[in-house]
Amino acid sequence: QVQLVQSGAEVKTSGASVKVSCKASGYTFINYYIHWVRQAPGQGLEWMGTINTGGGSTTYAQKIQGRVTLTRDTSTSTVYMDLSSLRSEDTAVYYCARGRWVAESSGFYFDYWGQGTLVTVSS
């Protein structure tokens, strides 16, 4: 069965960086993009970016571009999300999700999600 398993909770201070991992199993890793979506406490869902797990190309949300980097390791079917210059407003649960590509729309929806990783940024 498809599974996305994320690394554990992190507590960071302002200005630091955090790296969260997402290990995929149960399907052919390079056939699906992986996306990252975050959710601040009590808030909605915010798309952060995506990585083509086959070729490695990335696309990021404009709001967070320059601070986020997605990478992948095809040998371990793992995607990494690196977020730098952390601020208090980055405190959130970070989810990885498998993107189901729709050619007609050139867009994605998300059929499997990781369990989430809480990142807490304290000053």
Add this chain to the structure above:
Amino acid sequence: DIQMTQSPSTLSASVGDRVTITCRASQSISSWLAWYQQKPGKAPKLLIYKASSLESGVPSRFSGSGSGTEFTLTLSSLQPDDFATYYCQQYNSLPGTFGQGTKVEIK
């Protein structure tokens, strides 16, 4: 970016009720809309894609409709397991923006 607006923000209902949630897009997204259910402390779960296609394993009491800019998610007979927050998401273009969510509460 395409803006997605859900209504209502909160909905109080009883078991057995028929419930409808609306999602409006700031521009036409054809039928490129998904619906998710999220329970507290859990990841979202895909319910519906392409506005009205039921994801495998999702109960048939969930249904979706609409196209263009206006969409609805309907729960035909609310069950205890359905009390949760529901999100719409457009995938007409990147970024795939979400609505702000609709919380379905017990009346």
